[in-house]
Amino acid sequence: MNTMRDNSSSSKSFLCITSGSFGEGLEMRGSDLDIMQVPKYIKVNADKQPDFDTSITYLSMDTDDVKPGFTQLRLEHCRIQYDLECCEEHNGKNYFSSALCKENMLLFGDKGKQIHGPCLTDKKGVFDYALSLHCKTWISSAVNWITRSGSSWPSHNVIQSILKHGVLFVPIGVHGSPTEDLEWRVSFSVAEKLLINTFTHTQLMCYALLKIILKDVIANDSECKDLLCSYFLKTILFWISEELPSYVWKPDNLIHCFMRCFNRLVYCVEYSVCLHYFIPDNNMFENKIEGHARDVLLNKLNKLQSYGWRCILFSDQISNFDVSMWNFPIEPLTLYVNDVQKIVQSSMLYIANGSLETYSELDIFNTGLLHNIRCHQFSLKHLYAYYISHRCSNLGQRLPLDGAIINNKCQYKQHKSCLSTLLMNVYHDAISGWLMIASLFYKTKQYRKALHIIRYSISKCTPDKLFFRLTLSDIHYQSIKLLSSNKKSVAYLLKILYVDFIRFKVNSTLTPEELLMEGWKKQYLYPSTAYAYFLSVLCHYHLNNIRQCQDSIQDLKIVIGERYLMADVRSTAEAYTLLGIVLQLFGDKESARQAFLQSLEIFQNESYNSASMRLLF
Numbered sequence: 001m002n003t004m005r006d007n008s009s010s011s012k013s014f015l016c017i018t019s020g021s022f023g024e025g026l027e028m029r030g031s032d033l034d035i036m037q038v039p040k041y042i043k044v045n046a047d048k049q050p051d052f053d054t055s056i057t058y059l060s061m062d063t064d065d066v067k068p069g070f071t072q073l074r075l076e077h078c079r080i081q082y083d084l085e086c087c088e089e090h091n092g093k094n095y096f097s098s099a100l101c102k103e104n105m106l107l108f109g110d111k112g113k114q115i116h117g118p119c120l121t122d123k124k125g126v127f128d129y130a131l132s133l134h135c136k137t138w139i140s141s142a143v144n145w146i147t148r149s150g151s152s153w154p155s156h157n158v159i160q161s162i163l164k165h166g167v168l169f170v171p172i173g174v175h176g177s178p179t180e181d182l183e184w185r186v187s188f189s190v191a192e193k194l195l196i197n198t199f200t201h202t203q204l205m206c207y208a209l210l211k212i213i214l215k216d217v218i219a220n221d222s223e224c225k226d227l228l229c230s231y232f233l234k235t236i237l238f239w240i241s242e243e244l245p246s247y248v249w250k251p252d253n254l255i256h257c258f259m260r261c262f263n264r265l266v267y268c269v270e271y272s273v274c275l276h277y278f279i280p281d282n283n284m285f286e287n288k289i290e291g292h293a294r295d296v297l298l299n300k301l302n303k304l305q306s307y308g309w310r311c312i313l314f315s316d317q318i319s320n321f322d323v324s325m326w327n328f329p330i331e332p333l334t335l336y337v338n339d340v341q342k343i344v345q346s347s348m349l350y351i352a353n354g355s356l357e358t359y360s361e362l363d364i365f366n367t368g369l370l371h372n373i374r375c376h377q378f379s380l381k382h383l384y385a386y387y388i389s390h391r392c393s394n395l396g397q398r399l400p401l402d403g404a405i406i407n408n409k410c411q412y413k414q415h416k417s418c419l420s421t422l423l424m425n426v427y428h429d430a431i432s433g434w435l436m437i438a439s440l441f442y443k444t445k446q447y448r449k450a451l452h453i454i455r456y457s458i459s460k461c462t463p464d465k466l467f468f469r470l471t472l473s474d475i476h477y478q479s480i481k482l483l484s485s486n487k488k489s490v491a492y493l494l495k496i497l498y499v500d501f502i503r504f505k506v507n508s509t510l511t512p513e514e515l516l517m518e519g520w521k522k523q524y525l526y527p528s529t530a531y532a533y534f535l536s537v538l539c540h541y542h543l544n545n546i547r548q549c550q551d552s553i554q555d556l557k558i559v560i561g562e563r564y565l566m567a568d569v570r571s572t573a574e575a576y577t578l579l580g581i582v583l584q585l586f587g588d589k590e591s592a593r594q595a596f597l598q599s600l601e602i603f604q605n606e607s608y609n610s611a612s613m614r615l616l617f
Contacts, residue, residue, distance in 0.1 A: 005352060005387050014039055019189045020128070021211070021230065022348045024196045026204070028211055029317065032125060033351055036132040036168065036189060042083070044073060044135040044169060057083045059096055059133065067174045068141060069282035070183045073133070090182060098171030099181035101131055118172035118185065126351060132168040132187060139167055139186065142278040153241050158198055162191040176287075188278050195238060202249045206258045207237050209312055210265070216315035217304065223296045227289060235284070236264050238277040255309045262311070266301045269294060336484045337477060343490060344466050344498070353390055353428075382427075382491035389427035389495075393436060396421040397508035401443055415444060418509075429500035430465060431457045431528045436502070438535055439510045447539040454536050461529050461565060467499045468567040499565050502531045512538060514581055517613055524610070527566045529559045530575035537582045553582055573603030577611045584614075 006016045020034030021027065042057045052058075057080070059073040066072060075094040078084045086101050087094040102115050113120040119128040138146070146159060154162075168190065173183025199207070210233040219225050240261055241249070249257060268274045272289050276282040289297065304311040312318045343349060399418045418440055426433035434457045441450035464479040466472075472480075476497075483493050504511040504524040512535070515524055526534075533556035540548040558564075560575045580595030599611035606612040 013041060015134075017132070017189065018352065019130075019193070022352070023189075024193055026208055026211070027342075027346055027348050028208070028215065031348060032121075032128055033348055034119070034128045034130070036130050036170075036187075038132045038134050038168065040134075041079060042133055044133050045076070046135050046137045046139045052077070055079055061135075061139065062095070063141065066179070066183060067177070067282065069276055069279045069284075070174055070185050071169065072179065072182050073169065073184055088182060090179065095182045096133075096184075097181055098173055098184050101171045105129075105131055118170040130170050132170050132189075133184070134166060134168055136166040138163050141186075141281070142167070142188075144280075145278050148242075151242055151244075152246055154195055154198060158194060162194050165190045165194070167191070186279070191278070192234065192238075195241075196234075199241075200246075200249045202251055202254050202257055203237065203241060205254055206261050207234065209258050209318075210237070210261055212315045212317055213262070213304070213312060216317060217311070218297075218300060221296075221300055223293075224300050227293055227297050232268075232274050232284060233261075233265065235274060235277050236268065237261055239275075240264060258312075259309055262305065266298070266305055269298050269301055333481060333484055336490075337472065337480050339490055340466070340480055340493060341472055343494070344468065344470050344472075350468055382489045382495070385427040386491040386494065387428075389425050389433060392421050392425040393428075393433065393503070394505060396425055396436065396440075397505050397510050399509060401440075401509045415440075427495050429494060429498045430460050430496060431532070432500040432502050434460075435528055435532055435535065436510060438532075439512065442512060442535060442539060443510055445542070447543050451536065451539045454532050454539070457528070458532050458536075461499070461532070464497065465499045465565055466494075466497045467565050468501075470567070499528050501567075501571070502526045502528055514538060514585065517610055520610055520613060522608065525570075526574045526578060527571040529565045530556060530571075530578050533559060534578040534582060537585075541585065549586075553579075556582070570603045570608070573599040573609055573611070576602065577609070577614065580611065580614065 006018055010016050015038040017023070017036040017038065018034065019036050021031050022033055041055065042059065045058060045060045054077075057078050058076040060076050062072040062074045063070075072090075073096040075084075075087050075096060078087075082104075083096075084094070086097055086104060088097045088100065089095075098118075102118075102120065105120055106113060106115060113122055113129075115121075116128065119130045121128050146163065168187040169184040170187045172185050173180035177183060196204075196207075211230050214228055214230060214233060218228060240257075244257075244260075268285065269289055272285045272294055273283055274285045274289075276284055304314070307313075396418055399421060400414055401418060419437070422433070422437045422440055425436055434453055438450045438453035438457065441447070441453065464475050466476060470476070479497060480493065483496065488496075502525070504515070506521060506523055508523075511524060533552050536552040537549050537556065540546075540552060556575075556579055559566075560572065560579060563572055566572050566575065576595045576599035580592040580599065583589075583592035583595060593615065596611040596615050600606070600609060600615075603609050
């Protein structure tokens with residue numbers, strides 16, 4: 001799903017890569033979302049010079065007097081003034097500055113971000129964005145890796161795929177280096193994802209257990225907190241995967257494999273040596289794991305090592321696990337349901353999908369459509385359709401709906417363009433896409449058409465529907481069982497059974513006027529069930545259908561009272577806000593005020609709850 005979302009998120013100008021644990025397929029407690037944004041108009045040359053293109057900014061590697069695993073990037077050709085502003089002169093030559101690149105991203109990007117290592121991170125620490133530069137060719141400092149391994153891992157095909165993807169560079173230098181601000185770290189993020197994709201279940205389990213030990217046990221000690229990172233653990237696992245025959249990595253050997261990895265970690269700390277997997281000349285523990293810090297960390301690891309494999313029980317994630325469940329065989333349907341449960345409850349997936357933005361280039365979803373057409377596997381077609389649908393929701397909200405245009409032909413073209421885009425927005429869930437179409441009809445004063453779509457949407461709000469953070473019940477299990485028996489993909493299941501939020505982006509052309517508030521600079525987010533009845537009230541109001549208005553208001557109160565298909569307290573709070581707006585519309589100011597107060601009582605974060613501002617009017 002990450003690869004599909006990355007393909008759908010990329011544009012003519014930028015390539016998006018989901019990296020970190022989530023990008024590798026592991027969603028761990030406390031994980032953040034790491035996104036690498038690769039500009040296609042900047043290319044780094046390793047050795048040979050490519051065919052020259054004036055529309056490209058060219059950089060070349062300069063590794064003189066730089067620690068292995070890092071490089072300076074010398075400017076060879078600049079396409080625009082902005083790229084030149086990211087350069088600093090050094091020894092008579094212009095170099096692309098890692099520090100200036102991050103500062104410029106901070107200056108021109110979204111407010112509220114801060115620099116954290118090579119990334120820009122948000123205040124909550126949920127998103128990490130890293131500008132990354134691409135070199136298509138394999139770099140000379142890592143060339144020995146190609147022929148180093150004498151084992152069957154990684155395979156020849158995997159090695160060739162890794163070489164084809166080249167390497168990336170992220171904006172961070174060697175701490176304390178005289179030229180730190182000009183240095184870039186070589187990133188093998190794509191190569192590492194390809195290697196992890198080859199892992200057996202046992203290898204993945206070892207990786208997950210090591211990360212759990214690090215996060216839950218080692219990092220809990222204030223003196224050890226920032227000494228180790230998951231990248232060191234991944235590196236150790238790569239080395240051992242290369243050393244051990246592939247047949248060793250099987251479930252019966254899980255404890256043996258895990259302890260081999262853990263013992264190697266202890267060894268690395270004891271001797272202050274952790275060699276980079278692709279560039280062994282780079283000792284990642286140099287100037288980091290030494291002196292008193294090394295002694296404290298080693299003492300901690302030795303204590304854990306004395307418990308053997310039972311050291312993992314110091315994590316509450318493991319100690320609370322019901323071992324008796326191992327005695328029961330797992331059926332394929334159970335695995336399918338577990339996958340659905342993970343997707344529905346995945347905060348990272350929810351955040352990642354919600355962060356999909358639409359660039360100005362209209363080719364973004366066309367590229368996705370091209371992938372979709374060329375894809376022969378139905379499961380992959382459904383995945384592409386799923387992410388194209390997400391993108392079209394955003395794109396449809398940016399298309400103009402200018403009521404001031406007198407020319408009916410222009411209005412017709414605008415309406416047709418928006419409707420065509422929104423019709424591709426019905427493939428990621430069962431309801432929200434249709435309600436966005438109803439919003440288009442409402443904005444263009446086609447109230448009866450809007451009501452027809454609303455009634456259709458409400459008819460799909462059945463108890464078997466899934467929503468964010470839902471714990472599956474027997475009803476859901478039976479619905480999923482029916483779809484799984486027909487061999488439907490999870491993406492197809494989401495289209496049929498999942499109920500997403502309604503999200504109106506800032507400056508969306510589809511947001512009903514009644515929702516807009518002067519000074520509110522965040523997106524509007526509402527539960528689909530409540531929004532359906534809210535929009536029904538508005539349509540009947542404009543058609544002077546007083547009785548139907550009252551019926552829809554009553555239905556809105558019922559779904560709020562039952563918290564019907566509502567994910568969390570924020571959903572309920574936003575539903576109360578919708579109720580307050582329609583009560584205000586009918587002049588019942590006191591009841592509206594009570595609804596807004598109820599909204600704030602449930603969800604008190606005034607930065608994200610517009611009810612606080614609505615009380616002022």
